[in-house]
Amino acid sequence: MLELVDLTHRYGTYHAIDRINLTVKQGEVVCVVGPSGCGKSTLLRSIAGLIKPTGGAVLLDGRPVESTPDNLAVVFQDYSRSLYPWLSALANVGLPLRRRGMSRKARDEAAMAALTEVGLGAAAGKFPWEMSGGMQQRVSIARALAYRPSLLLMDEPFGSVDAQTREELEDLVLRVCAHHGMTILLITHDVDESVYVGDRVVVLSKAPGHVVGDLTVDLPGPRDQIRTRELDAFVKLRADVGRMVRGMSARRFDNGMTHEVETR
Amino acid sequence: MGATGLLVILEVAGRTGVIDTGFLPLVSTVLARAAELAVDGEFLTHGLASMEAWFWALVVTIAVAVPAGLLLGVVRPVESATRPLIEFLRPIPSVALIPLAILLFQNPMHMRMSVAVYAATWPVLINTIYGVRDVDPLAKETLRSFGFGPGTVVMRVVLPSAAPFIATGVRLAASVAIILVVTAEVVAGGISGVGVFINTAGSGNRVDLMIAATAWVGLFGIAVNALLVAAEKRVFRWHHNRLAGVS
Ligand SMILES: Nc1ncnc2c1ncn2[C@@H]1O[C@H](COP(=O)(O)OP(=O)(O)OP(=O)(O)O)[C@@H](O)[C@H]1O
Numbered sequence: 001m002l003e004l005v006d007l008t009h010r011y012g013t014y015h016a017i018d019r020i021n022l023t024v025k026q027g028e029v030v031c032v033v034g035p036s037g038c039g040k041s042t043l044l045r046s047i048a049g050l051i052k053p054t055g056g057a058v059l060l061d062g063r064p065v066e067s068t069p070d071n072l073a074v075v076f077q078d079y080s081r082s083l084y085p086w087l088s089a090l091a092n093v094g095l096p097l098r099r100r101g102m103s104r105k106a107r108d109e110a111a112m113a114a115l116t117e118v119g120l121g122a123a124a125g126k127f128p129w130e131m132s133g134g135m136q137q138r139v140s141i142a143r144a145l146a147y148r149p150s151l152l153l154m155d156e157p158f159g160s161v162d163a164q165t166r167e168e169l170e171d172l173v174l175r176v177c178a179h180h181g182m183t184i185l186l187i188t189h190d191v192d193e194s195v196y197v198g199d200r201v202v203v204l205s206k207a208p209g210h211v212v213g214d215l216t217v218d219l220p221g222p223r224d225q226i227r228t229r230e231l232d233a234f235v236k237l238r239a240d241v242g243r244m245v246r247g248m249s250a251r252r253f254d255n256g257m258t259h260e261v262e263t264r
Numbered sequence: 265m266g267a268t269g270l271l272v273i274l275e276v277a278g279r280t281g282v283i284d285t286g287f288l289p290l291v292s293t294v295l296a297r298a299a300e301l302a303v304d305g306e307f308l309t310h311g312l313a314s315m316e317a318w319f320w321a322l323v324v325t326i327a328v329a330v331p332a333g334l335l336l337g338v339v340r341p342v343e344s345a346t347r348p349l350i351e352f353l354r355p356i357p358s359v360a361l362i363p364l365a366i367l368l369f370q371n372p373m374h375m376r377m378s379v380a381v382y383a384a385t386w387p388v389l390i391n392t393i394y395g396v397r398d399v400d401p402l403a404k405e406t407l408r409s410f411g412f413g414p415g416t417v418v419m420r421v422v423l424p425s426a427a428p429f430i431a432t433g434v435r436l437a438a439s440v441a442i443i444l445v446v447t448a449e450v451v452a453g454g455i456s457g458v459g460v461f462i463n464t465a466g467s468g469n470r471v472d473l474m475i476a477a478t479a480w481v482g483l484f485g486i487a488v489n490a491l492l493v494a495a496e497k498r499v500f501r502w503h504h505n506r507l508a509g510v511s
């Protein structure tokens with residue numbers, strides 16, 4: 001279980017996130033949406049132990065996160081910078097598996113399987129700089145999935161791929177995570193995606209980001225790209241989240257309305 | 265082209281008597297001597313001795329300067345603590361250290377190596393420090409986020425990332441080491457070494473042999489440089505392609 005208690009971070013004097021409270025249960029998929037610059041990446045980096053928040057705490061299974069938690073994988077927003085240009089796609093995906101004490105052969109096999117799942121089986125020998133942005137993004141997703149973390153943090157992981165691939169990747173992530181009981185925190189700016197992928201959607205205000213809405217997505221699983229999206233409940237939820245996100249940018253949103261949404 | 269033209273002019277000047285060939289031998293004479301030296305067993309022995317000193321000096325330099333550069337680049341406090349020492353040592357001309365090296369090392373081979381190592385260390389050390397500083401923080405964070413410790417981050421991200429810069433430093437060091445080995449040989453003398461050969465030729469008033477031997481040193485330097493450039497292009501294809509904007 002992941003708990004954020006009054007999580008606050010300032011970069012110098014700049015207030016990035018403000019008293020974020022959030023509890024994510026084991027195996028839950030939580031999507032975070034919010035306007036650009038509201039501190040979503042800051043939130044993710046705090047959870048990953050990459051920055052030390054200036055206030056509040058991150059608790060994992062009740063214990064405060066001091067450094068990087070074990071069994072964590074991150075898909076960074078800046079995926080291309082997080083791939084190693086001197087390693088092939090296969091070696092990039094296989095590198096974290098060294099921590100799993102796997103043999104070279106086992107690592108290569110697991111990496112190959114993950115790359116195949118994201119549709120890059122044929123490109124396993126390519127280097128990141130020989131790949132398009134969308135391909136690089138899929139390599140970094142494959143790397144995170146192959147690691148089989150118990151907590152998976154994804155920062156706008158499907159931003160550079162086409163709509164069709166995006167749907168396939170959404171389903172892949174959901175499938176792999178359900179199968180391995182992973183907990184996911186996924187940051188996105190796509191309202192539609194947040195409702196489709198999430199068990200819950202958390203809406204952040206603009207900077208300094210704080211939680212203005214927390215909706216439970218009560219849709220039947222497993223999700224299906226066509227059928228789920230045509231459900232009345234889906235359409236309604238999407239409208240709710242959309243209104244909250246838009247309300248934020250139009251500054252029409254206030255705490256009173258947040259409560260109204262939270263109690264539904 | 266320019267070099268060839270200059271050689272032709274020198275040759276003509278020598279033949280027409282504009283330049284006294286007793287003072288500066290004909291280009292063709294020097295070329296003939298150089299060709300002879302290439303198959304001259306005695307000269308080759310001298311050459312091998314120099315190359316041996318040069319090679320081991322470079323090996324020692326890499327073994328010392330790369331780990332030191334990593335340490336200084338990664339651990340900031342060490343860098344700031346040692347900066348005054350480095351700024352004091354770096355401007356000392358290595359040639360000025362030759363007399364000291366003669367006193368410290370009985371073995372002429374070690375003496376030459378020590379001077380060469382001193383001079384060659386700086387480009388490798390400085391390039392390693394800057395290469396290490398230049399590593400993308402996100403590349404390091406990625407590995408950290410997967411739970412790897414600082415040792416692994418250094419070996420698997422910092423070192424490979426900095427490797428192209430280190431290689432450039434090594435290439436510069438290779439040239440510097442050639443210069444210093446030959447200089448030490450010329451200054452301190454000894455039994456073998458190209459510098460010793462040049463000295464002997466000089467005292468025998470064989471300017472043609474002196475220049476021919478010197479030309480071989482220069483050619484060796486050019487060859488080493490070209491070889492290392494080619495190796496860098498090959499090994500660090502990822503670096504050059506990325507810089508070229510291929511993606
Ligand atoms: N290292 C840093 N130093 C100073 N300010 C920073 C730093 N990182 C982020 N910020 C600032 O903090 C704010 C929040 O940044 P963050 O990257 O968390 O936003 P975000 O919600 O992820 O934005 P986006 O949707 O555009 O990715 C921004 O205004 C940004 O300029």
Ligand SMILES: [Mg+2]
Pocket residue numbers: 040041042077155
């Ligand atoms: Mg961001």
